[in-house]
Amino acid sequence: MPGTTSDELVTVRYARWDGVDRPFTLVTAATPRSPGAGEVLVRIDLATVCGSDLHTVHGRRPSPVPAVLGHEQVGTVLAVGPGAPSCVDGTPVVPGLRVVWSVTASCGSCRRCLRGNPQKCQGLRKYGHEPFDERAPLTGGFATHCLLLPGTAIVAVPDGLPDAVAAPASCATATVAAVLAAAGPLEGREVLVTGAGMLGLTAVAMAALGGARVTAVDPSPARRVRAGQFGAARVRDVNEPPGLFDVALELSGRTEGVAACLSALDVGGIAVLAGSVSPADAVPVDPEWLVRGLRTVTGVHNYRPADLQSAVAFLAARHAAHPFAGLVEGAYALSDLGAAVRAAHGADAPRQAVLPALG
Structure with a gap:
């Protein structure tokens, strides 16, 4: 970099995705040790392979190439630029602080941000989804470092919360926190959760903690057993009629799951759909059924800063009460990212761990 000495640079590595059916390319580069205004340089300690990453790698959802x-990770702050923000709860962001950060960076001033929807900012930047720029490549979790942009929500990770449990907070756990916020109070309610993967299991645990009686639906016997371990009062196969529910949370991303959530809504019920993040078949909705039944259907995508704070607080308080550590397996080097992606197919655990420091 012109005008920058070697003492002012940090050596970094990242895995560049070059498209469907092509291997990842491990690249070594250098980045300034001192971040720019409002930026934070973080060393990534552990990242997890999310289902959205799999959709992208296999061409099931559009993505820049x-x-x-990578957008689920936990790291340690190395350097803070002038004017960098505090954490969501006001904790100063300082070198040495262990953190997770939001999947999005928002401007804070456009009409969507001002209406309380920063997760859909008109100038949204999204970690793990940005077009590659060789001059500024540290925009995803599958790297040794990430440069956090202005407008990124940052949350400190408490001592005692393992990296493998904390990393999914940046996507899965925070998304579920947003889903439950959209669903409203759950005390005493009958709640249906379709899909018992990472999001579904987290939703089962959060909803049960909120006082709901939770029924989890999944085609996998092993996943149904695990849903019981996370607090589900009942588990059902996809072919078993689940009954009627006050709240239905769709987290499988499957058309059948969406249809099941809608058909299971009791009068006055609300369905929150969050799993449908890649193209799928449309699901018909009878407007008379919706109107006469006082039913509500809403969608959740991305999340607000408060949801990330809630996610970390939940994991810190409850990770020992449920087998969250068992939801992440493996310890892949960055150079073995392709193997981690392959291992994610059919794995017992819904997440595979990547440790960038391994090489």
């Missing part, structure tokens, strides 16, 4: 993927 090339790119640095």
Whole structure:
């Protein structure tokens, strides 16, 4: 970099995704040790392979090519630029602080941000989904470092919360926190959760903690057993009629799951759909059924800063009460990211761990 000495640079590595059916390319580069205004340089300690990463790698959802993927990770602050923000709860962001950060960076001033929807900012930047820029490549979790942009929500990770449990907070756990916020109070309610993967299991645990009686639906016997371990009062196969529910949370991303949530809504019920993040078949909705039944159907995508704070607080308080550590397996080097992606297919655990420091 012109005008920058070697003492002012940090050596970094990242795995560049070059498209469907092509291997990841491990790249070594250098980045300034001192971040710019409002920026934070973080060393990534552990990242997890999310279902959205799998959709991207296999061409099931549109994404820029090339790119640095990954958006579930935990890291340690190395340097803070002038004017960098505090954490969501006001904790100062300082070198040495262990953190997770939001999947999005928002401007804070456009009409969507001002209406309380920063997760849909008109100038949204999204970690793990940005077009590749060789001059500024540290935009995803599958790297040794990430440069946090202005407008990124940052949350400190408490001592005692393992990296493997904390990393999914940046996507899965925070998304579920947003889903439950959209669903409203759950005390005493009958709640249906379709899909018992990472999001579904987290939703089961959060909803049960909120006082709901939770029924989890999944085609996998092993996942149904695990849903019971996370607090489900009942589990059902997809072919078993689940009954009627006050709240239905769709987290499988499958058309059948969406249809099941809608058909299971009791009068006055609300369905929150969050799993449908890639193209799928449309699901018909009878407007008379919706109107006469006082039913509500809403969608959740991305999340607000408060949801990330809630996610970390939940994991800190409850990770020992449920087998969250068992939801992440593996310890892949960054150079073995392709193997981690392959291992994610059919794995017992819904997440595979990548440790960038391994090489």
